[in-house]
Amino acid sequence: MPGPDRLLRPRHLAALAQCPRRLWLEAHRPELARATPHFESAPFDIHELARAQEGTGTRLGPHQSHETALRRTRRILAAGHPGPIFEARFVHEGLLAETDLLTRDPLAPERWRLTAVHRTTKPKPHHVARLAAQMWTLEQCGVPISRAQIRHIAPSFVLETPGEYRGLFTDTDVTASARAQQSDMADRLGEARRIVSGAEPDCPTGPHCRKPAPCPFAAHCQALEDAPEWPVTLLPDGGGRKWARKGVCDLRELDAATMAKPREARIVAATQSGKPYHDTQGARRAMASWSRPRAWLDFETIAASVPLWTGTKPYQQVPFQFSLHLEQTDSTITHHQYLCVDGSDPRPGCAEALARTIPPNATIIAYNAGFERAILRALARQVPAFEAPLMALTERTVDLLPVTRNHWYHRDQRGSWSIKAVLPTIAPDLAYTQLAVQDGAMAQDSFLEASSPATSPERRRALEEALRAYCTRDTWAMVVLARRLAAPQEGSAND
Numbered sequence: 001m002p003g004p005d006r007l008l009r010p011r012h013l014a015a016l017a018q019c020p021r022r023l024w025l026e027a028h029r030p031e032l033a034r035a036t037p038h039f040e041s042a043p044f045d046i047h048e049l050a051r052a053q054e055g056t057g058t059r060l061g062p063h064q065s066h067e068t069a070l071r072r073t074r075r076i077l078a079a080g081h082p083g084p085i086f087e088a089r090f091v092h093e094g095l096l097a098e099t100d101l102l103t104r105d106p107l108a109p110e111r112w113r114l115t116a117v118h119r120t121t122k123p124k125p126h127h128v129a130r131l132a133a134q135m136w137t138l139e140q141c142g143v144p145i146s147r148a149q150i151r152h153i154a155p156s157f158v159l160e161t162p163g164e165y166r167g168l169f170t171d172t173d174v175t176a177s178a179r180a181q182q183s184d185m186a187d188r189l190g191e192a193r194r195i196v197s198g199a200e201p202d203c204p205t206g207p208h209c210r211k212p213a214p215c216p217f218a219a220h221c222q223a224l225e226d227a228p229e230w231p232v233t234l235l236p237d238g239g240g241r242k243w244a245r246k247g248v249c250d251l252r253e254l255d256a257a258t259m260a261k262p263r264e265a266r267i268v269a270a271t272q273s274g275k276p277y278h279d280t281q282g283a284r285r286a287m288a289s290w291s292r293p294r295a296w297l298d299f300e301t302i303a304a305s306v307p308l309w310t311g312t313k314p315y316q317q318v319p320f321q322f323s324l325h326l327e328q329t330d331s332t333i334t335h336h337q338y339l340c341v342d343g344s345d346p347r348p349g350c351a352e353a354l355a356r357t358i359p360p361n362a363t364i365i366a367y368n369a370g371f372e373r374a375i376l377r378a379l380a381r382q383v384p385a386f387e388a389p390l391m392a393l394t395e396r397t398v399d400l401l402p403v404t405r406n407h408w409y410h411r412d413q414r415g416s417w418s419i420k421a422v423l424p425t426i427a428p429d430l431a432y433t434q435l436a437v438q439d440g441a442m443a444q445d446s447f448l449e450a451s452s453p454a455t456s457p458e459r460r461r462a463l464e465e466a467l468r469a470y471c472t473r474d475t476w477a478m479v480v481l482a483r484r485l486a487a488p489q490e491g492s493a494n495d
């Protein structure tokens with residue numbers, strides 16, 4: 001049985017709803033789960049913020065043993081606690097419910113409101129499924145629930161005053177849908193117990209592995225299957241599904257000449273031949289109008305669930321760093337960057353540095369430029385002193401991604417044109433795996449840690465250095481990629 005206390009949690013029932021094998025793996029092999037990249041909105045603990053807004057109450061967790069928490073929960077409920085109660089604990093039939101918040105119903109004080117706190121901007125189906133299991137457990141323990149609700153981030157919240165987070169949360173009543181999931185709860189619990197006490201179920205992978213969310217055990221399950229090295233699922237935009245339905249699993253079984261979409265035909269041909277697709281002339285034509293000076297630009301942003309600076313909303317993208325390789329008319333290149341880790345609002349400094357550094361006649365080049373344009377537009381609105389030059393930059397921003405997508409493919413990209421997939425096929429010595437910060441999620445984590453007053457100066461310097469190295473790699477990668485796209489390549493299929 002799962003865990004040292006041999007109890008099932010509501011998340012185990014949610015796992016069973018996706019697949020019996022997922023339940024078994026969650027219970028016995030949790031270390032095989034691939035973690036979803038995420039960052040915490042340090043220094044904020046979302047549960048602590050939610051508790052603070054409830055006012056005074058009794059907190060039962062987390063610094064006590066499981067048995068003590070159960071005993072204290074029973075004792076204060078029996079004594080008629082007026083609520084709120086934070087982190088109460090209940091067990092019924094081996095199902096453990098660890099609640100975020102219990103409050104007395106003001107209209108019927110003998111009953112309780114059960115609240116789960118999440119950092120999303122709306123309730124998700126798996127939030128409701130877990131709350132339904134909690135609700136069932138509490139009611140089986142004799143605690144009547146009048147309302148089950150998800151307390152989540154209010155998307156319209158704007159931080160007006162530093163540290164003032166009243167209004168950050170909103171509650172959504174999910175009582176009806178939670179109740180609707182309770183009729184077969186005892187059966188599902190029995191089924192879950194049977195599965196976790198047996199051997200690992202043999203479930204083939206399929207569409208259910210992506211619904212309601214991608215399963216974190218996908219790599220484990222796929223490795224156990226006799227999958228081809230180049231599966232048809234590498235075709236972009238779900239293009240492999242129709243072939244899988246026809247029983248064709250391997251890209252090498254397809255005929256490039258009969259593929260309906262040119263991009264799919266290139267993928268099939270490059271995979272079968274092992275030679276990259278490279279249309280040098282097409283790439284040159286696509287980039288011919290990108291006059292110098294050229295500003296190769298990349299932003300790093302943070303989208304904190306709990307806004308960090310006044311005037312910002314939950315999950316608003318705020319740029320804290322940019323890297324810029326500036327290519328002059330004589331083709332010389334200089335590097336420039338901006339990084340703000342002192343905890344202050346990075347937007348004014350970022351706007352000023354962009355306006356000061358990028359020549360007014362430059363072509364701005366980004367990879368997936370819609371993102372950079374959106375950040376420039378938002379900065380123009382939010383830092384009015386630089387509105388005109390920043391808006392002018394958006395109009396001169398071009399995109400290297402479609403040029404790459406239309407004129408280059410190496411089978412090692414495995415169906416992706418992200419710069420991290422393309423770069424190793426062009427310049428293996430520039431792989432991101434050599435860097436301390438390797439992706440956007442790590443950059444956000446590093447930024448938050450570097451900005452924290454609790455971080456030592458030595459650690460902050462190391463984090464700054466890692467962030468600078470990462471963002472610099474992003475823009476230098478574009479320069480190298482564009483040069484390679486425009487250059488003939490020995491052994492390419494086209495030139």
Ligand code: SF4
Nearest residue numbers: 019022209215218221
């Ligand atoms: S990857 Fe698919 S088959 Fe494997 S545990 Fe997850 S849902 Fe089940």
